[in-house]
Amino acid sequence: MPVNRYESSGVPEPVQHFEDPRLADQHMAAGWDLVAYADGTATLDVQRDVEEHLDGCAPCTQAVAELRSLLLLMDLAQIGDDTVAGDTSHG
Amino acid sequence: MPALEPDRPDPTASTDGGLLRAVAAGDEGALSALWCAHSAIVRRLATDAARVAAIDPDEVVQMTMTKVWRAAATFDPDQSTEQAFIAAIARRVVVDRARMTIDHERLVGEIAARLTRLSDAGQTALRAHRQRVAEATRVSCP
Numbered sequence: 001m002p003v004n005r006y007e008s009s010g011v012p013e014p015v016q017h018f019e020d021p022r023l024a025d026q027h028m029a030a031g032w033d034l035v036a037y038a039d040g041t042a043t044l045d046v047q048r049d050v051e052e053h054l055d056g057c058a059p060c061t062q063a064v065a066e067l068r069s070l071l072l073l074m075d076l077a078q079i080g081d082d083t084v085a086g087d088t089s090h091g
Numbered sequence: 092m093p094a095l096e097p098d099r100p101d102p103t104a105s106t107d108g109g110l111l112r113a114v115a116a117g118d119e120g121a122l123s124a125l126w127c128a129h130s131a132i133v134r135r136l137a138t139d140a141a142r143v144a145a146i147d148p149d150e151v152v153q154m155t156m157t158k159v160w161r162a163a164a165t166f167d168p169d170q171s172t173e174q175a176f177i178a179a180i181a182r183r184v185v186v187d188r189a190r191m192t193i194d195h196e197r198l199v200g201e202i203a204a205r206l207t208r209l210s211d212a213g214q215t216a217l218r219a220h221r222q223r224v225a226e227a228t229r230v231s232c233p
Contacts (some may be wrong), residue, residue, distance in 0.1 A: 035220035040179045047172045055137050061214035069139045079190050
């Protein structure tokens with residue numbers, strides 16, 4: 001029986017978009033890297049393919065939005081670290 | 092009128108980037124259409140950053156729109172799509188505006204919460220990315 005790690009934390013369980021794991025694989029079958037796309041580092045061909053796919057795929061559209069937000073927050077965390085190190089290490 | 096004109100560019104290829112080129116040429120209607128198509132991405136990023144830094148999301152959205160308008164002439168359709176171009180500008184503006192007022196404790200909590208709430212598709216994408224990076228950076232010495 002699978003463990004529901006959301007139950008104990010009080011966070012609502014996300015909607016199960018991919019009940020069948022093979023469906024998840026199909027979305028990645030073309031070799032797209034949605035993280036690279038969300039990060040802005042994907043090639044033009046991949047960008048076009050992904051955007052064409054996103055037009056008709058709500059789960060992947062949501063995934064890209066989530067990843068874009070996550071990458072932005074990680075950018076901010078990185079900058080924060082640099083600022084702190086720069087401000088304190090050479091005083 | 093013929094249904095197919097051989098000399099005409101592929102309409103699916105010419106659609107993307109057309110709005111940015113029109114904006115660069117001074118078409119105000121194109122700026123409006125461009126903004127309606129992509130502003131949700133910008134607003135979301137601005138709102139995300141406003142949760143962890145003292146910034147005004149409306150101001151960030153407005154600044155991004157101005158930057159997109161100014162940078163439209165530099166858009167290269169051989170390098171990126173319209174959406175990716177605008178998302179990249181939005182990210183730079185948001186980071187630039189937020190950098191001085193980041194609440195680090197809140198930021199760490201926000202990242203953890205986002206990772207926990209990641210949808211199945213998001214988790215699958217992240218897993219696939221990590222696997223891809225691991226495979227690409229795997230080296231073996233004799």
